[in-house]
Amino acid sequence: MTSSPCRWGILSTAQIARKNWKAIALSGNGIVGGVSSRSASRAEQFIDDCQREVPFDDRPQAFEGHQALLESDQIDAVYVPLPTGLRKPWVLAAAEAGKHVLIEKPIADNAADVREMIDACERNGVQFMDGVMFDHGKRIAEVCQQIRSGMLGRVRRIQTHFSFTGDESFHQDNIRTDATLEPHGCLGDLGWYCIRFILWANDFAEPTSVSGQMLTALERDGAKTSVPGEFRGELAFQGGITAGFYCTFLSANQQLATVSGEDGYLTLDDFVLPMYDGHTRWQVHKHDLAIDNCRWNFRRVSEHFACDEYHSGEANSQEVEMVRTFARHAIDGQPDPELAARALLTQRVLDACRRSADQDGTPVSLDD
Secondary structure, eight states: OOSSOEEEEEESOOTHHHHHHHHHHHHSSEEEEEEEESSHHHHHHHHHHHHHHSOOSSOOEEEESHHHHHTOTTOOEEEEOSOHHHHHHHHHHHHHTTOEEEEOSSOOSSHHHHHHHHHHHHHTTOOEEEOOGGGGSHHHHHHHHHHHTTTTOSEEEEEEEEEEEOOHHHHHHSGGGOTTTOTTHHIIIIIHHHHHHHHHHTTTOOOSEEEEEEEEEEOOTTOSSOEEEEEEEEEEOGGGOEEEEEEESEEEEEEEEEEEESSOEEEESBSSSOOSSSSEEEEEEEEEEEEETTEEEEEEEEEEEEESOOSTTSTTSHHHHHHHHHHHHHHHTOOOHHHHHHHHHHHHHHHHHHHHHHTTTOOBOTTO
């Protein structure tokens, strides 16, 4: 490839693809070259809608069928927002066609499928990466730098929570409660981010044991299989660090992360999707406990940190940084295996959580 912009193809007209259409437009090193759907008319409608809001000078091409897009020599990389249960064959086909692959999360039904997809991409010299936006924002790197600087002292505990409340129509009609299309339910949709932040905060060390519990199962009318609608997990690492997460479609919108050390703790109220308040922030807290007979008092010392990372849609948002990073590897023709390794480790932890839940919460290792 040359220094020309990365020409993206979008496989499907999923709603989430509209956000990344805009991210590609703002990236400075990419353009949308085409969109595929089962019908060309549906792809045309998607392109019309997106062009009205965020136009490209050259209108992207509508493809009838994903294979037609993969065979185009006008496409360098593909973004795959297809449902989890449908992704694997198209990722393999994309790799064989020499297209770089950015895939939505959760990336597969299981880690064996992830390994097969990564192997195919490595064999064909193309980048494989999952679509975790905060991986590529400035904030996560700065937060982890604070953790590793020793500001909190020795880290003991990491906790994450990601949730939103889905109504009855969501439970019955949304694909995230369809066991065939999205078999991991809230664990795949929300828990993926919870697990990923924990891995970031602990420098991507592998947990020594994992346990999980499906607190509430969601089952559509007439369905034979349920999906997790409420799930909690626990991870243990070498050195005494433990971590826990909670994710659900049954409680109010919350995306809280806490890292607790011996000298202080760090909190983010919006660790997945930064709030629309201009800058993204986090806090480091230190509380001194003063005991005077029956009077107990905490003296709180908090430090507020902000970074120059704006909300979704701005030129330096985490979504834009994600597609910009990916396109850079595609343009240079130098895939970064670390990006694929993060995705695989996240999937292995998710799989272990499901295995543990099937065994009534018994702790398991990643390779059990």
